[in-house]
Amino acid sequence: MKLPPFEYRTPETVEETVELLGEFGDEAKILAGGQSLIPLLAMRLSRPAVVIDINNVNELNTISNGSGLSIGALTRHRTAERSALVQSSAPMLVAALGYVGHDAIRTRGTIGGSVAHADPAAELPTVLTALGGSVSATSARGTRSIAADDFFEGFLSTSLADDELLTAIQLPPRPDRSGWSFNEFSRRSGDFALVGVAVSIELDESGTVVDARIAMSGVAGEPTRAIEAETALRGNPAGPESFATAAAAAAAEINPSADLHGTTAYRKHLAGILVRKGLNEACDRAKGTR
Amino acid sequence: MTTTPTTQSVQLTVNGVARSGETENRKTLVDFLRDDLELTGTHVGCEHGVCGACTILLDGEPVRSCLMLAVQANGRSLETIEGLGSPDDLSPLQQAFRESHGFQCGFCTPGFVMTTVALLRENPDPSEAEIRHCLSGNLCRCTGYQSIVEGVKSAALALQAGENR
Ligand SMILES: Cc1cc2nc3c(=O)[nH]c(=O)nc-3n(C[C@H](O)[C@H](O)[C@H](O)COP(=O)(O)OP(=O)(O)OC[C@H]3O[C@@H](n4cnc5c(N)ncnc54)[C@H](O)[C@@H]3O)c2cc1C
Ligand code: FES
Ligand code: FES
Numbered sequence: 288m289k290l291p292p293f294e295y296r297t298p299e300t301v302e303e304t305v306e307l308l309g310e311f312g313d314e315a316k317i318l319a320g321g322q323s324l325i326p327l328l329a330m331r332l333s334r335p336a337v338v339i340d341i342n343n344v345n346e347l348n349t350i351s352n353g354s355g356l357s358i359g360a361l362t363r364h365r366t367a368e369r370s371a372l373v374q375s376s377a378p379m380l381v382a383a384l385g386y387v388g389h390d391a392i393r394t395r396g397t398i399g400g401s402v403a404h405a406d407p408a409a410e411l412p413t414v415l416t417a418l419g420g421s422v423s424a425t426s427a428r429g430t431r432s433i434a435a436d437d438f439f440e441g442f443l444s445t446s447l448a449d450d451e452l453l454t455a456i457q458l459p460p461r462p463d464r465s466g467w468s469f470n471e472f473s474r475r476s477g478d479f480a481l482v483g484v485a486v487s488i489e490l491d492e493s494g495t496v497v498d499a500r501i502a503m504s505g506v507a508g509e510p511t512r513a514i515e516a517e518t519a520l521r522g523n524p525a526g527p528e529s530f531a532t533a534a535a536a537a538a539a540e541i542n543p544s545a546d547l548h549g550t551t552a553y554r555k556h557l558a559g560i561l562v563r564k565g566l567n568e569a570c571d572r573a574k575g576t577r
Numbered sequence: 578m579t580t581t582p583t584t585q586s587v588q589l590t591v592n593g594v595a596r597s598g599e600t601e602n603r604k605t606l607v608d609f610l611r612d613d614l615e616l617t618g619t620h621v622g623c624e625h626g627v628c629g630a631c632t633i634l635l636d637g638e639p640v641r642s643c644l645m646l647a648v649q650a651n652g653r654s655l656e657t658i659e660g661l662g663s664p665d666d667l668s669p670l671q672q673a674f675r676e677s678h679g680f681q682c683g684f685c686t687p688g689f690v691m692t693t694v695a696l697l698r699e700n701p702d703p704s705e706a707e708i709r710h711c712l713s714g715n716l717c718r719c720t721g722y723q724s725i726v727e728g729v730k731s732a733a734l735a736l737q738a739g740e741n742r
Pocket of ligand 2: 605624627629642
């Protein structure tokens, strides 16, 4: 279908953008890459009175490394994938971006848009959760940082207020002897995943798990930490035994809803398989053998 | 509430030619190309990003022209299927698609061809797996894809052999 009519605004700074958000609140929608919003408009699932196009807000188009990596909201998926800084500081993000749609989607799609949209099957919210990252949100009232664990609030919902703009995501520095992995299963290449699993693991010299964060997509309305699995790993030697225990714990602690694409039992099974595979890969990377 | 105009003028370059037009804010780029600039080579199928028929190049990168507003193309440079060969003088890629029977009804073809233009510029010697991965974002209801993949392979060979265009 054709898009419904809307008033169209093109601010050039964050200040102008949050002023517009303050004025129009829930009447307005931010337009970033448009790869989710334009389909929603075309299907008339969204009918905002005002569309605030942030594509001219150049200050949101940044990638920098200080105490951790900061990626501006308007950074395109393709730009992030090709960035040497992102490749070296956040290889999990680069691997996950390879699963997002297709080249033509990632040319336009933005880092901030994927996180703000909060699709339960999307890759980037899962990565942000597994890496213990955060987002910066700015409104006329000021700027705050929101941890990934507090940001996602169920199907397409976040703790961003109506007048807030997501300006950047932050990923903490990678500790020594840490490893990562990202795996997902989908029916066709480029489709949203049935289940995706992001793993971040930290070992000590003896190969004992100091810390593990496991985030799953597609198993609930939001990225889901496998808390029981993480607990089962911490303090135990990394290896086939602890990984099998963790995989079983992860599959047991979720209750994904069934749909056309897979039953509850199938999704639980997939989660277990992907957690074990992901732990092996992450552990190899932490030991430098991968 | 202050209101902004519901139409705007757009100036852009299409296949190296300066073009302009007046468009409603809500009009998608593919509709602007087809209805206003009368460049109907770019096809429009699903209108929500899934089929790939509307794929064009924006400043050299592949995009879905159904998922951009026409006004967002202001000042940008586009390449569409019309910028390749002509019926009497096909580009090597078009020629390869033709020889491999890479299309039947042709509805999907402009999208496949423009997606492949972008692929071969970035990766002139793609493996079959890379070709299939890249084309997985485009749907074809007729061919069963094998002949399209063959077309891309022989186009890559032709381009490597120096038939530059
Ligand atoms: C064919 C196809 C396949 C796809 N496959 C995948 C996939 O496999 N995995 C995946 O993760 N995604 C997929 N996507 C979605 C794509 O990644 C989107 O680009 C992404 O979800 C949204 O990013 P965007 O920049 O396009 O945001 P937009 O579409 O512009 O916006 C999406 C939503 O986020 C809000 N928003 C955007 N930016 C901000 C901001 N800075 N602050 C506050 N709110 C904001 C908008 O108001 C809107 O509600 C696919 C899309 C298509 C069309
Ligand atoms: S018409 Fe644009 S992707 Fe289908
Ligand atoms: S040739 Fe008919 S859809 Fe591809």
